[in-house]
Amino acid sequence: MLDSHVHSDRIAEILDAHQGLEGPLLPILHAIQAAFGYVPDSAIPQIAKALMLSKAEVHGVISFYHDFREAPAGRHVLKLCRAEACQTVGADAVADRIKRALGIDWHETTPDGRVTLEPVFCLGLCACGPAAMVDGRLVGRVDESVCAEVAK
Amino acid sequence: MKVFVPLDSVAVALGADALVAAIEAEASCRGVTVQVVRNGSRGMVWLEPLVEVVTDAGRVGFGPLTVADVPGLFDDLGKHPKALGLVEELPWMKGQTRLTFARVGVIDPLSLQDYIANGGLVGLERAAKMTKAEIVAEVTESGLRGRGGAGFPTGIKWKTVSEAAGAQKYIVCNADEGDSATFADRMLMEGDPFTLIEGMAIAGLACGATKGYVYIRSEYPVAIRVMEAAVKIAREAKVLGPAFDMEIRVGAGAYVCGEETSLLNSLEGKRGVVRAKPPLPALQGFMGRPTVVNNVISLASVPVIMAKGAAFYKDFGLGRSRGTIPLQIAGNVKRGGLYEVAFGLTLGQIVNEIGGGTASGRPVKAVQVGGPLGAWFPPSLFDTPFGYEEFGAKEGLIGHAGLTIADDTTDMLQMARFAMEFCAIESCGKCTPCRIGSTRGVETIDRLGRGDASAMPILTDLCNTMKLGSLCALGGFTPYPVMSAITHFPDDFARAKEAAE
Numbered sequence: 001m002l003d004s005h006v007h008s009d010r011i012a013e014i015l016d017a018h019q020g021l022e023g024p025l026l027p028i029l030h031a032i033q034a035a036f037g038y039v040p041d042s043a044i045p046q047i048a049k050a051l052m053l054s055k056a057e058v059h060g061v062i063s064f065y066h067d068f069r070e071a072p073a074g075r076h077v078l079k080l081c082r083a084e085a086c087q088t089v090g091a092d093a094v095a096d097r098i099k100r101a102l103g104i105d106w107h108e109t110t111p112d113g114r115v116t117l118e119p120v121f122c123l124g125l126c127a128c129g130p131a132a133m134v135d136g137r138l139v140g141r142v143d144e145s146v147c148a149e150v151a152k
Numbered sequence: 153m154k155v156f157v158p159l160d161s162v163a164v165a166l167g168a169d170a171l172v173a174a175i176e177a178e179a180s181c182r183g184v185t186v187q188v189v190r191n192g193s194r195g196m197v198w199l200e201p202l203v204e205v206v207t208d209a210g211r212v213g214f215g216p217l218t219v220a221d222v223p224g225l226f227d228d229l230g231k232h233p234k235a236l237g238l239v240e241e242l243p244w245m246k247g248q249t250r251l252t253f254a255r256v257g258v259i260d261p262l263s264l265q266d267y268i269a270n271g272g273l274v275g276l277e278r279a280a281k282m283t284k285a286e287i288v289a290e291v292t293e294s295g296l297r298g299r300g301g302a303g304f305p306t307g308i309k310w311k312t313v314s315e316a317a318g319a320q321k322y323i324v325c326n327a328d329e330g331d332s333a334t335f336a337d338r339m340l341m342e343g344d345p346f347t348l349i350e351g352m353a354i355a356g357l358a359c360g361a362t363k364g365y366v367y368i369r370s371e372y373p374v375a376i377r378v379m380e381a382a383v384k385i386a387r388e389a390k391v392l393g394p395a396f397d398m399e400i401r402v403g404a405g406a407y408v409c410g411e412e413t414s415l416l417n418s419l420e421g422k423r424g425v426v427r428a429k430p431p432l433p434a435l436q437g438f439m440g441r442p443t444v445v446n447n448v449i450s451l452a453s454v455p456v457i458m459a460k461g462a463a464f465y466k467d468f469g470l471g472r473s474r475g476t477i478p479l480q481i482a483g484n485v486k487r488g489g490l491y492e493v494a495f496g497l498t499l500g501q502i503v504n505e506i507g508g509g510t511a512s513g514r515p516v517k518a519v520q521v522g523g524p525l526g527a528w529f530p531p532s533l534f535d536t537p538f539g540y541e542e543f544g545a546k547e548g549l550i551g552h553a554g555l556t557i558a559d560d561t562t563d564m565l566q567m568a569r570f571a572m573e574f575c576a577i578e579s580c581g582k583c584t585p586c587r588i589g590s591t592r593g594v595e596t597i598d599r600l601g602r603g604d605a606s607a608m609p610i611l612t613d614l615c616n617t618m619k620l621g622s623l624c625a626l627g628g629f630t631p632y633p634v635m636s637a638i639t640h641f642p643d644d645f646a647r648a649k650e651a652a653e
Contacts, residue, residue, distance in 0.1 A: 021399075022439060025421030030370075030402055051421075064423040064580075066405035067370055083332030083574075084520055084567070088483035088558040089511065121407055121524075121574065123371050124335040125165050126554070127197035127481065127488025136373060140165035 004042050010035055011043050015050045025051060025061055029068055038069035074109040074116040076150035078102075079133040080142070083122045086129035094130050095119075097144040115150040153179070153186045155225070156204040156211065158257070160193035160342050161374045162335075166216065168201040174222040175203075182226055192343015194257035195490030196244050204239055205229060213239040244491070247506070249468060251476050252453045253492045256343035262381055264389050267346040273391070275458030279354045284314050287358035291454060293462035295474025299336075300326055300410075300447030301522065301551040301625070303540045306454075309444060312434040313359040316442035321361035323352050323396075324419065324438055324445045327368040327375070328403050328410040331523025333482040333554030337448035339490055340478075341368070341375040344452075345382035349391065349398070351451035354458055355444055356396035364398035365438070366448075367415055370405055407578040411624045412445040414580055425580045426624045447552070449478060470496035473539035481507045483520075483556035500534030503557055514559040518641065520567075522551025524574055525629035527636035528564065547636065549629070564641040569597040571633040575626060586627025589618045593634065600645055608645070611638075 014031045018024040028047060032039050039062055048055045062068045080095050102110055102117060109116040125131035128140035134149050157163070157172050172188055179186035194202060194213075202215035205225060212229055213236040214221065224232045239245060250256075259266035267273070279287050292307025313321060325348065329337040341348060352364045368376050380400050386392045406424045409415045413427035416438050437443025453475065457465045465475045473495035479502055481488050486508035503509070503519055510516055518528040527548035529536065536546050543550045558567070572593035579586045593614055599607035615631035622628040638645055 023401075023420040026401065026404060026418065030404070057422075060423055061421065064406065064425075065403075068404060084524060084558075084570070085333045085482040085554075085556045087567075087570070088556060088562060120371060120405075121578070122330055122332045122334075123161070123165075124329065124338040125162055126333045126335055126483065126556070127485065128162055128166060128200070129483075131165065133371075138161050138165035138374075140162065 004040075007036065007040055007042055008046060011046050015047065025053075025058070026065075029062060033068060037072045041070070074113050076115040076135055077118060077133075078115055078146065078150055079118045079120040079123075081121070081123055081125070081129060081131040082119045083126075085122075085126035086131055089129045091130035094143055098147060101144055101147045114152075153184055153226075154189065154206040155186060156189050156191045156206075158193045158201065159190035159261070159374065159378070160200075161338060161372070162193055162197050163201040164374060166200050167218070170219055171201055171203060171217055171222060174219045175225065178222050178226060184226060189260050191259065192256040192261055193339055193490075194239060194245065195253070195339065196242070196487070197489040198487050199236065202236075202239075210238045210240060212237065213242070244487070244489070244506075248492050249476050249494055250492050251456045251465065251468075252347070252449060253340065253344070253478055253490065254456070255347065256339060259344065261343050261345055261378055262385060264346060264385055264391070267344070271459060272346055272455070273350060275455035276350045276353055276391075279357050279458050284358055284360060287354065287458070288314050290462045291358065291457060294457045294465040295462075295469070295472070296450065296453055296457060296465070297473070297540065298447055299449035299453070299477070299552065301331075301549070303550075306446060306450050309434055309446070310355065310358050312432065313361070313442045313444045316435050318442045320363070320439075320441050321359055322438045322441060322443040323355045323359065323361045323364040323398075323451075324416065324443055325352055325364065325366040325448055325451055326410065326412060326415055326445055327366050327372075327448050328415055329372070329448070329552065330369060330407040330410045331525070331552055331554055333520070333556040334480050334523055334552045335482075335554075336478040336480050336490060336552065338372050338375050340448055340452050341372070342378050345379050346386065346391075347452045347455055348379070348448055349382060349386050351454040352398060353391065353396045354454050355446065355451060359442070359444055361442075361444065362394070362396055364396065365401050365419060366398065367401050367403060367409070367419055369403040369409075376400060376402055406580075407574075408580045408624070408626055411626065413624070415445065416443065423580070425582045426626075428623060449552075468494035470494075470537060470539050471541055473541070477538065477550070477553050479506075479538070480552075480554040481557070482554060484510045484512055484559050485557040486511050495537075495539045497538050498534060499529060499536045499538065500531070502538065502555065503534065507555075507557060510557060510559045512559045512561075514561065516557055517560040517562050518558050518564065518637075520556040520558070520633060521554075522549045522632075523554050524571060525549075525625055525632055526551050526554075527632040528567065528640060529636070530640040532640075547639075548632065564637040564644040565597065565601055568634045568637040569594060569601070571630050572597060575630040579626060583621070583623040583627060585618045585621040586623070586630075589614055589622075589627060590630065593618075593630070597634075608638075
């Protein structure tokens, strides 16, 4: 209960800070995810009420976009590019080796909650692929040695 | 000592931040005063991180630089093992016509003084003395067409918005550059953000719009940071203000939001679902009001057009493709990067002469032009000149001018399958051909992969349905990579059949 109170106070602050924006829902969801690491279920009725939307509409927006999580991710998030330019320089094989090393598939988190593996379609590093993003940091010409960066 | 170390995502992804720390540490160790400027990238990705040291002769480049190479920057520069010579004299730089990217890599992206000293704001100042109709006429006369991929004449779009009735109009910049092999928008925003701001301000004057938005994809953290900082600086310097102001908005990982109507829905805070046209966004766009939606490069090309005149810009190019195009050469390529040049080079010149062939050293098998929705071109079509109509005539498109080069180890059946899979993952779900067709497409290509040749007519028919029946380019153009792979590389599809037999 304490948690949800803390959540709702912080969400109220975020909603307040976004007043006056045209089309504020995406900025609000980004801010909530930045604050909590995901968009808690409990946020939905609160957002809906503030923006005069239905809960279904808010849920629909959250579920449409790949970025928004409905549950916390692992301590590290490793995103690997799967797009064509990276494929031509061996991204599929690198991804397979990383999946084996971590013991997980796309969209999964290691059982110890250490790392979540996600596909991404293009980081704009198409002439120095395969590309990756480790906890928001960009990496070019990535290989399985990147696993060391998400080891702890 | 003045040193340039790019802040561009590519340089950062290859270790530029560690270089800055190493340069500062080495300087302090030696008691040398060093000024490190974080510039944009020159576009020579194979040389990144490319560090430049200012000398009496000019800016000398060193790359690709590692931390171990840093101490040498403080010794005899001529003997440095990574010395490249004067950057401006490198063949890659000399071969280009940099109009839109003139300042990228050259200036400090967040110095408005640098921007002005290098020709910035001249276009906006000229536009401010012109009527709306005169600005629109100038942009129309330049022949500038939408660089996002559709190639629609920018001036005509502006005219529609300019003449539309409405108390509030908007300029929306589409910076949702999701196509693989494209990074021109990112490089421009990171390397010369004020050019985009100036272009949008000119568009605002031309159309009577007082508010602008830049919708940047969340996969571009550096571009978001630089653009947000630049908008703040421009506002403080009164370049932006009551007459025209703008906000940076961040996407949320949906490829389809690069389509202008789904971008508008996303900007309004809705699911990024495609809208049927008409109504055109020019008349009923953001919040149902008249809206210009232009790509980053289209808007960023406007300042130079206004500064130097339509005739100057129009003088470059071929046929109905006027001006310059920033080619983005990517994938399995020896010399990848951004190369701005007038339209008209052949595909073979771009791939072999500028790009130097594959990085793997193996023969080029195919080049996908225009991102995930573009066709694969075999070497037999390398004589195709780079232009909107010229690529259209060969059942392809130039899109946002990204090129993915693939060597002979590439299995085109797998690439065709990926195109359908990508469409299935990213479909917004609004129209049936895209939503269902993409999944059926994956299944049908899997049948071919198992040697079931009877699936081929079904796949061809499905592609036709998607092409003609989809609401937007995602479903409508996914058949391009699929059908081009089948047409130009039939062996890759027949080989599977033989394997099964």
